[in-house]
Amino acid sequence: GAVVSQHPSWVICKSGTSVKIECRSLDFQATTMFWYRQFPKQSLMLMATSNEGSKATYEQGVEKDKFLINHASLTLSTLTVTSAHPEDSSFYICSARRGTNVEKLFFGSGTQLSVL
Amino acid sequence: GENVEQHPSTLSVQEGDSAVIKCTYSDSASNYFPWYKQELGKRPQLIIDIRSNVGEKKDQRIAVTLNKTAKHFSLHITETQPEDSAVYFCAAPGGSQGNLIFGKGTKLSVKP
Numbered sequence: 001g002a003v004v005s006q007h008p009s010w011v012i013c014k015s016g017t018s019v020k021i022e023c024r025s026l027d028f029q030a031t032t033m034f035w036y037r038q039f040p041k042q043s044l045m046l047m048a049t050s051n052e053g054s055k056a057t058y059e060q061g062v063e064k065d066k067f068l069i070n071h072a073s074l075t076l077s078t079l080t081v082t083s084a085h086p087e088d089s090s091f092y093i094c095s096a097r098r099g100t101n102v103e104k105l106f107f108g109s110g111t112q113l114s115v116l
Numbered sequence: 117g118e119n120v121e122q123h124p125s126t127l128s129v130q131e132g133d134s135a136v137i138k139c140t141y142s143d144s145a146s147n148y149f150p151w152y153k154q155e156l157g158k159r160p161q162l163i164i165d166i167r168s169n170v171g172e173k174k175d176q177r178i179a180v181t182l183n184k185t186a187k188h189f190s191l192h193i194t195e196t197q198p199e200d201s202a203v204y205f206c207a208a209p210g211g212s213q214g215n216l217i218f219g220k221g222t223k224l225s226v227k228p
Contacts, residue, residue, distance in 0.1 A: 034215055043205060043220045044160070049213040057213060093159060102209045102216060103148055107159040 003027055004096045006108030013084055014116055021079045021111045023094030029074035030096035034105075035067075038091040050077040084115040118143040118210030122219025129196050130227055137222045139206035140188040149189045150216070151180060152205045160205060164191070196226045 003026040013019050023033055031052045036044040048069050049057040056069035066088075068080040077096075081088055092111045098104035119142040129135050141149070147168040152160035166173045166180045166189065173180050179192040193200055203221045210217035 032214065034213075041221075041223070043218045046211065046215055049211075049215065091157070097214065100214060102214050103150075103165070105216060109159045110157065112157060 002098060002104070002106045004094065004106045004108045006094055006111055008111060009109060010112040010114075012114045012116065015085055016083055018080055018082045019084055019113060021081075021092055021094075021113075023077045023079070023096065023108050025075045025096040025098075025106070028096075028098045030077075030098060031074060032097045032100075033071060033077040034095045034097070035069065035077075035079050036093045036095070038093060038110075040091075044093060047079075081113065084113070086115045089113055089115045118146060118208050118217045120206060120208050120210075120217050120219045122206050122222060124222060125220065126223045126225070128225045128227065131196060131198060133196055135191075135193045135196055135200070135224055135226075137191045137204055137206070137224070138188060139190070139208075139219050140186075141208045142187065143208070143210065144184075144187060146208045146210070148209055149180070149182060150207050151178075151191045152207065152218075154203045154205065154221075163204075193224075196224075198226050198228050200224060201226045 005024045007022050033050040035047045047062045050069045050071040052071045058064045071077040094108040122139045150165035153163045154160045164178050164180050177194045182189040203223050205221050206219040207216040
């Protein structure tokens with residue numbers, strides 16, 4: 001159990017376009033999901049916390065208008081990178097928390113974004 | 117807030133040798149410490165975790181030790197194999213949203 005699906009697994013887009021990444025909890029409800037960004041050879045950096053039915057909470061330095069997060073249901077959160085630029089190229093990973101316990105945190109498979 | 121430091125950043129061992137990765141944390145209230153293994157382009161995989169009410173936990177070739185007084189915990193891998201080569205991250209609870217704070221990672225290379 002506890003499967004988190006993330007799509008797409010990789011995407012290449014032109015500079016100036018927007019890209020949407022989906023994170024789904026397949027067999028449990030997740031009121032809270034997290035979005036991370038990971039540069040090559042670096043750690044996972046939390047970008048924002050996605051809460052079902054309310055606005056996302058962004059970490060300091062993350063542009064909320066640039067990285068739009070929507071958590072409209074208990075099993076789906078989306079991250080939209082708007083007007084993407086080459087510096088947005090990165091590996092994006094989501095995680096979904098089952099309940100309120102941080103021990104029940106499950107990761108998506110990640111999305112490699114390349115902006116040309 | 118919680119701060120997690122991880123050392124070393126890279127570790128190279130010969131197949132069959134042991135590998136040890138260490139992490140320190142700052143929040144004495146933290147009570148859960150997982151270790152993740154991440155292969156290139158893949159999601160982090162939980163390999164072992166420990167709660168603050170025990171000092172050691174073992175699962176076959178992998179063990180984690182916790183020293184609450186010193187606020188550090190370590191990952192021990194014995195009889196290393198080439199497939200153990202990956203990046204390993206430690207983590208501890210932190211943040212206002214009930215998240216995990218990750219160490220910077222250790223790239224482990226096991227040479228055959």
